[in-house]
Amino acid sequence: MDILDTIKQQIEENTVLLYMKGSPNAPQCGFSMRTSQAVMACGQRFAYVDVLSNPEIRENLPKYAQWPTFPQLWVSGELIGGCDIVTEMHENGELKPLLEEAVAAGGEES
Numbered sequence: 001m002d003i004l005d006t007i008k009q010q011i012e013e014n015t016v017l018l019y020m021k022g023s024p025n026a027p028q029c030g031f032s033m034r035t036s037q038a039v040m041a042c043g044q045r046f047a048y049v050d051v052l053s054n055p056e057i058r059e060n061l062p063k064y065a066q067w068p069t070f071p072q073l074w075v076s077g078e079l080i081g082g083c084d085i086v087t088e089m090h091e092n093g094e095l096k097p098l099l100e101e102a103v104a105a106g107g108e109e110s
Contacts (some may be wrong), residue, residue, distance in 0.1 A: 003056045003057065003060045004060060004064055006056075006057070007057060007060065007061055007064050008064070010047075010049060011074050011077055012077060014046070014047040014074075015046075015075065015076055015102050015103055015105075015106035016039070016044060016045070016046035016047065016073075016074075016075055016099055016102060016103065017046065017047045017048070017049070017073075017074040017075075018035065018036060018039055018046055018047070018048040018049075018071055018072070018073050018074075019048070019049050019051055019057070019061055019070055019071055019072040019073075019074070020032035020035065020036055020048055020049070020050065020051065020070060020071040020072075021050065021051055021052050021070055021071070022050055022052060023036075023048060023050055024036040024039075024040055024048055028050075028052055029070075031069075031070070031071060031082065031083035032070065032071045032083075034083050034087050035071040035073060035082070035083045035086045035087065036048070036071070038086050038087050038089075038090035038095060039073065039086065039090075039095070039099070041090065041096075042090070042095055042096040042099045042100070043096070044099040044100060044103045045103070046099075051070050058070070065079050067079055067081075067082065069082050070082070071083060071086075073085075073086050075098060075099065075102045076102045076105070076106055080098070
């Protein structure tokens with residue numbers, strides 16, 4: 001399977017997906033840490049991909065997404081944004097209802 005097909009499949013199969021450096025419990029950069037904390041604070045299950053241990057995804061996702069940096073939060077197949085956008089949405093109270101609505105519409109993560 002081509003790496004772009006893999007990325008597309010990951011985005012399609014996970015209602016809430018965070019591409020980040022490290023894992024939510026052991027982030028490897030401050031931006032990934034802040035973003036994963038904002039997502040976790042919303043109380044919804046989500047999938048994540050560690051781009052540090054997946055160099056092909058790290059190299060190709062920015063081209064696929066037209067977004068040059070990590071982390072990247074995808075909800076219902078749409079790129080929401082990176083650290084600044086996600087943390088701002090969390091602080092404004094916009095992130096939690098977005099994730100709740102997406103998970104309710106898309107079913108629970110597998």
